[in-house]
Amino acid sequence: MIKLFSVKEKAKKESAEAAVTGKKKSSAGELRIQKDISELNLAPGFSIEFPNGTDDLLHFEITLKPTEGYYTGGTFLFGFEISDNYPHDAPKVKCLTRNVFHPNIDLEGNICLNILREDWKPVLSINSVMYGLNFLFLDPNPEDPLNKDAAKMLRDNPRQFEQVVRNGIRRGW
Amino acid sequence: MSSGNNNNEVAMAQPPSRFEDVLHVLKRPGALAGDGFDADSGDDVMEMMQDSISLLVIGAGGLGCELLKDLALLGFQNMTVVDMDTIDVSNLNRQFLFRPADVGKPKAVVAAEKVNSRVQGCRVTPKHARVEELSLDFYRQFHVWVLGLDSVEARSYVNSVACSLLEYDEDGNVDPSSIKPMVDGGTEGFKGHARVIYPGMTPCFQCTLWLFPPQTKYPLCTLAETPRTAAHCIEYAHLIAWPRDRPDDEFDADNPEHMLWMFEQASSRAATFGIPGVTPQLTSGVVKNIIPAIASTNAIVASMCATEVLKIVTMCLRGMDNYTMYMGGYGVYTHVASYERDPQCIVCGAGIAIKTRADSTLASFRDALTSDSGGDGALPTDLRGKVTSPSISHGSSNLYMAHGPLEPLTRANLSKSLRELLFAEADMECERRTVTLMLNDKALAAPVRLRVTVE
DSSP states (O other): OOOOOOSSOOSOOOOSSOSOOOOOOOOHHHHHHHHHHHTOOOOTTEEEEOTTOTTOOSEEEEEEOOSSSTTTTOOEEEEEEOOTTTTTSOOEEEEOSTTOOBTTBOTTOOBOOGGGTTTOOTTOOHHHHHHHHHHHHHSOOTTSOSSHHHHHHHHHOHHHHHHHHHHHHHHTO | OOHHHHHHHHHHHSOOOTTHHHHHHHTOOOTTOOTTOOGGGHHHHHHHHHHTOEEEEEOOSHHHHHHHHHHHHHTOOEEEEEOOOBOOGGGTTTOTTOOGGGTTSBHHHHHHHHHHHHSTTOEEEEEOSOGGGSOHHHHHTOSEEEEEOSOHHHHHHHHHHHHHTOOBOTTSOBOGGGOOOEEEEEEETTEEEEEEEOTTTSOOTGGGGGGSOOOOOOOHHHHHHOOOSHHHHHHHIIIIIHHHHOTTSOOOTTOHHHHHHHHHHHHHHHHHHTOOOOOHHHHHHHHTTOOOOOHHHHHHHHHHHHHHHHHHHHOSSOOOOSEEEEEOSSSOEEEEEOOOOOTTOTTTOOOEEEEEOTTSBHHHHHHHHHSTTHHHHTSOTTTTTTOOSOEEEETTEEEEOOSTTHHHHHGGGGGSBHHHHHOOGGGTTOSOEEEEEEEEOTTOSSOEEEEEEEO
8 A cells, every 4th residue: 555644744735726616516426327318319209308407417307108009199207316326326207297097107106117116226227217117108017016906907908998098198197 | 879760760650651552563663564664763653643644534423433432542633523413312322422411412523522521632623514515625634534424325425525636647647645545434233344445546435336235125016015024014104105195294204203103104004914013113214224233343343444544644554455344243254355446437537638728619629539539649549539429528517418408408518618618707817727527428338537637
């Protein structure tokens, strides 16, 4: 290891980096989300908005308009919250479109998607979450329900489920 | 009377120094001593420890109390302790600087008072604050930082501060005088670690973030539909019932009414599903993510940390290289591992030095980087010509995002000068400034740090 302190040379030289700009330091989470966003690959049907402008990438909204499956023609809005500890912590994602009838989304907008909780890994990115959401709307999973009524209907009476979803989309949820 | 007797009397009259035992170590040469250690100047080194070295102790909890005690008894006299917390009754079993009468007072203040009153000559200064509230100049005044923290977040933050204080010479070598060595301790039940970080030289906290296990998380659908354990019922109350039934209340785990509500919700859910085991203790344990703290683990880890501080400051022994894990659950097991730096670490990497003119536009700066010469040879050869469409950020401000919806919003910046984009009005007179920019590109596995000197 290096010798940093010596008995002789006690007086520390003044720091060369004189006036530090008053700029807020960016957190590790912010550095990583800059990379995620700069590499964002918006699949067809997706769009993204930054409500707080170009300098706040920690809060954004993603809109999904499925082009296949039960939910074709609907518009679903998701709020993303990224912590300073991203990607150690998963992004917090909520469905902001209310009362969506979906087996894996409850009426408060909580989403049951494994990579958002128990299976989140730091190698995943915002792209992975978007693929996950896309998949959830292409292929709703009645086996692991968050909305039990929706799951039961999808399992027992897929035609009725389709009808309820159609009606919801027509009403704009 | 002979002079020999006289000496004896003087020796009898003066009790041995309080730090006699530390002096033994500082005055003895040895094969394991660090580079430049001089046993003949042991007294001077002791004096330096006492008078010139100032330590920053971050955290005054279980580890912090032990650290302050250990460091004070080693002879360190100038210390500042930072902690944002106040003392809780449940701390008293292991945070031995606190007494029942201290409950509710700031930990840092009480810890400093207790150490100052018990160890003569010791001057511990308390700071009742969050690590995020303290300025770079505050952090800069200390020689060694000792961390007794309980969260990944706080460690990450302190680590990023230490890395941001680093200065580099023209060749990209780190200036040793800008390095703030950090000694980090951590405990969880019977397990713990102690590690030494020389930011810019040895792996920083971010380089080895993967060492921390992810928090236990349950699938939301299990909580909502198929709970099987008491913890599932408590997490249901915490994550689903609270936001549903009390959407306007911010949940506060230190509010007894909130915790009672949580416990009752969890109990009634457990009753519905016939699950035993929901207790107020378990409820607060799950909600606050508490792992029981073991006093002896804290003592062992803190003693390893304090010893490393002594080694760093005096070089009396070569330091730990660079991580020690401790397992005390079944017997005692320790293992020292030498972790390596992540060459692509986004926090401690030296980055690439580039010189440019303040009046050049962002577009021309960016074009130079993407040219085959890679900014006049600034980029390493393996990146030249590979970086084709980079995004550039300065701290939180995204100067240019090359893809997606932010491209049109940041495009106007391309025609602005670097002076305009990077410096506030007041700095305009400065002739020469170094700023750190981050470069992102699909060809890069991680963001690349650019140390841009603007003239």
